[in-house]
Amino acid sequence: MYIDDTIAAIATAPGEAGIGIVRISGNKALDIVDTIFQSKPGKKLSEFPVRRMTYGHIVDPDTGEKIDEVLAYYTKGPYTYTKEDVVEINCHGGVIPVKKILQLVLRKGARAADAGEFTKRAFLNGRIDLAQAEAVMDLISAKTDKGFDVALDQLEGALSKQVSNTRKKLLDMLAHIEVSIDFAEEDIDEVTLDYLFNKGTEVQREIEHLLNTADAGKILREGLNTVIVGKPNVGKSSLLNALLRESRAIVTEVPGTTRDVIEEQLNIRGIPLKIMDTAGIRETEDIVERIGVEKSKEFFNKADLVIFMLDISTELTREDLEIMELIQNKKALILMNKMDLSQRADLEKIKTLMEHKKVIKISLIEEKGLEEVEEAIEDLVYKGEVRAKDRLLVTNVRHKNALERGLKNIGEGIEAITKKMPLDFIEVDIKNTWETLGEITGDTVAEDIIDHIFKNFCIGK
Structure with a gap:
């Protein structure tokens, strides 16, 4: 399929930068640029060899006003991204230069490109298929x-x-x-x-x-929605900080310090995680903390992965058992924090209740167990036949x-x-x-x- 009209758009991100690029594609691309580009020797761009970057100025032919100092080049279809004639004008970065050049190109006969239209033309003209x-x-x-x-x-x-x-x-x-x-x-x-x-x-x-x-592929593309849950003061914020390698969440010995959901992006062994540190789940009279607890439950329900944290130095509480019940049908990791202290939690009971979940002992204060946590997350994503080295996903x-x-x-x-x-x-x-x-x-x-x-x-x- 061949498309007759010529399109143009700014190809670089908006804002200040070293250069800005205006891209033009279509059978009139070179004719349009020939009317507005003046090279140092006075020749049109079409008179220079194909694919040669040429120095000159963009000039409004109606007023004679110089718009910007540029480098421009052209390539001939079908040996281009769109399989059409393509011209790219490299001007000074910034909102004004690219905008003025694009407006001039549109005034001289091009149409403003729709979102994705250059790639759409590459597809329609047979250069790539839809998956590509x-x-x-x-x-x-x-x-x-x-x-x-x-x-x-x-x-x-x-x-x-x-x-x-x-x-x-x-x-x-x-x-x-x-x-x-x-x-x-x-x-x-x-x-x-x-x-x-x-x-x-x-x-x-x-x-x-x-x-x-497909499940591993979706996670690589969109990220793994991960929520850290547990009762107050078990080390949820400390875990977030440890995984981020920075102090993002406030950590104190006071239960209920985290009152809102803290969301961060991180990369674990090539897996993008959208990880959320939530308010500790417990009954509370504090209105602000109660709102945070409700938000925790909301994010918990939407999560792809739940990291449930327990304090190994304390006995299991009603809140712990309630969370265990909630995560029975969720993809989850169980982290037993504070292994540097004396164990009071019933580990066998936890393993029985969480029979099909991975249970890991960690000590965030001594930085122990984090490698095993990262390995467990990787194993949950790349399961069965799919391995981390696979690239066809x-x-x-x-x-x-x-x-x-x-x-x-x-x-x-x-x-x-x-x-x-x-x-x-x-x-x-x-x-x-x-x-x-x-x-x-x-x-x-x-x-x-x-x-x-x-x-x-x-x-x-």
């Missing part, structure tokens, strides 16, 4: 090195290749079915069904493998939904095969699987979904 286009924003918004690496692999087509290979197997199945339907008088049904069953289960395994990475909820529907479709197809149903019945399920997986790469996705995806991009990308 979505990876562009994941790269920009990556919170950790690991998240960046996964997004870069997706931009380079790792997920797309896997999906395409699986869809090719589905196409082979459809072709086999078509041949069998055309030559139905020949006795090849058993051979056909065996072939379809083997291929179908192979496709099913590949989809399941990708889905197994499903990070996008849209992709996960398509895979889940594809898994359902292929499962129904395999069931139809085992029941020896008519081939045209089986064909419907196989084709549905093929089309559903095509939504990931954009081969079979609806236009309104494409529009929605690119609206979430930033302007200029």
